[in-house]
Amino acid sequence: MIHAYPLAAVIGYPVAHSRSPRIHRYWLKQNNISGDYTALTVHPDDLAGVMKAMPNMGFCGANITIPHKVSVLALADEISETATRIGAANTIVFQDDGKIYADNTDGYGFIANLKANAPLWKPETGPAIVLGAGGAARAVVVGLLKDGVPEIILANRTKSKAEQFKSEFGAKIKVVEWQDVHKYFSIANLIVNTTSLGMVGQPELNLNFGSLKPETTVTDLVYAPLQTNMLRVADEIGCVTVDGLGMLLHQAVPGFEKWFGLRPVVTDDLRKEVLK
Ligand code: NAP
Numbered sequence: 001m002i003h004a005y006p007l008a009a010v011i012g013y014p015v016a017h018s019r020s021p022r023i024h025r026y027w028l029k030q031n032n033i034s035g036d037y038t039a040l041t042v043h044p045d046d047l048a049g050v051m052k053a054m055p056n057m058g059f060c061g062a063n064i065t066i067p068h069k070v071s072v073l074a075l076a077d078e079i080s081e082t083a084t085r086i087g088a089a090n091t092i093v094f095q096d097d098g099k100i101y102a103d104n105t106d107g108y109g110f111i112a113n114l115k116a117n118a119p120l121w122k123p124e125t126g127p128a129i130v131l132g133a134g135g136a137a138r139a140v141v142v143g144l145l146k147d148g149v150p151e152i153i154l155a156n157r158t159k160s161k162a163e164q165f166k167s168e169f170g171a172k173i174k175v176v177e178w179q180d181v182h183k184y185f186s187i188a189n190l191i192v193n194t195t196s197l198g199m200v201g202q203p204e205l206n207l208n209f210g211s212l213k214p215e216t217t218v219t220d221l222v223y224a225p226l227q228t229n230m231l232r233v234a235d236e237i238g239c240v241t242v243d244g245l246g247m248l249l250h251q252a253v254p255g256f257e258k259w260f261g262l263r264p265v266v267t268d269d270l271r272k273e274v275l276k
Helices: 018-028 044-059 069-073 081-086 105-117 136-144 159-169 178-187 227-238 245-251 253-260 267-275
Strands: 006-011 036-041 059-064 091-094 100-105 129-132 152-155 173-175 188-194 219-220 240-242
Touching: 006 018, 006 044, 006 253, 018 036, 018 253, 018 267, 044 069, 044 091, 059 253, 069 100, 081 100, 081 136, 091 253, 100 136, 100 188, 105 136, 105 219, 105 240, 105 245, 105 253, 129 136, 129 178, 136 152, 136 159, 152 159, 152 178, 159 173, 188 227, 219 227, 227 240, 245 253, 245 267
Parallel strands: 006 036, 006 059, 129 152, 129 188, 152 173, 188 219, 219 240
Antiparallel strands: 059 091, 091 100
8 A cells, every 4th residue: 555645663662862763754755755754652452453543544654662671562463573583573563465574683783883883893703792772782683693603602691691692592692790701802793882871870880801812892782881991991092882872773674664664774964864
C-alpha cells in the first residue's frame, strides 16, 4: 500500500527524551519526502491496542524503545532471525498483508558505526572485550559474532548474566570477573562499554586502563557525554576511539528505508542536528 503521507514513530514509556524524531525528520526533509515521524508515549497495557490501530492511521512502522523492546515480540507475526537471537526488537514494519514484522537493528548500527569511524578495525584479527551484559550488550554480542570476531571476553558486575550469554551465544564467549577484566586489555583488538557507567548522572567507568595498547579500538555505547572518561583515556594512549552517537544514527537507517523507501545516509550534518 502506498501512503500519500507515510508516518512512523518511536514508541516508548517515557519517550520524550528520544532523539529518533530529530534523525528521521532530518532525513525526510533532506530527501523531500512528505511524511512525518513522531514520538508516542504508550503505556505497556496499551501497546497491543496501539499497534493494532496504527496501520489504519497511516503508520508504516515504528521504532520500539524501553520498556517495550521485549514485549513487542509477542505482538509480531514475523520476527527476523537477528531479533530472535537478541530476544528484543527495536524496529517494526506494518506490512501490506496486514502482518507485523519485527527486527532489531542495534547490532547493525553498532557494527556500521565502528566500520565508518574505525575503518582499520578488522573483526577477525583478535578478541573483543565487552563490558556489560544488559539489553544493549545482547545486540553488540550478536553483531560481533555475525561479523566474525573469534572470541568475546565478557565481564559484567552480575556475573550470572554474563554466564547466561555464554549458554545462549556459545563457545566464543569467555566470561571473566568484572574486577579482573583489565588484565585482558593488553590482548584486546576491541573494547566496548555497553554498561550505563559514564553516562550523565551515573558513576564513571573506573577500570585500570594502564595496559591498553594504542592498536586497540575502543568504543562506548554511552553518547551523553560524547567523550566518556574511557574514551578520553584511550584517546590519550593513542587508540582509535568511537563514540556511541554514531550507533544511534546508524541503527535508524534500515527502519527509514523500509518505511519511506529510500536508504538514508549518516553524515556529519545529521550528527550536528541531533546534537543541537
Ligand atoms: P541495561 O539492560 O539496564 O544494562 C545495564 C548494564 O550496565 C548492565 O550490564 C549492568 O550490570 C551495568 N551496570 C549498571 N550500573 C553498574 C555499576 N554501577 N557497575 C557496573 N556495572 C553496572 O541497559 P542497556 O539497555 O543495555 O543500556 C546500557 C547503556 O547503553 C546505556 O547507557 C544506554 O544509553 C546505552 N545504549 C546506547 C545505544 C546507542 O545507540 N548508542 C543503544 C542502546 C543502549 P548488572 O547486570 O550487574 O546490573
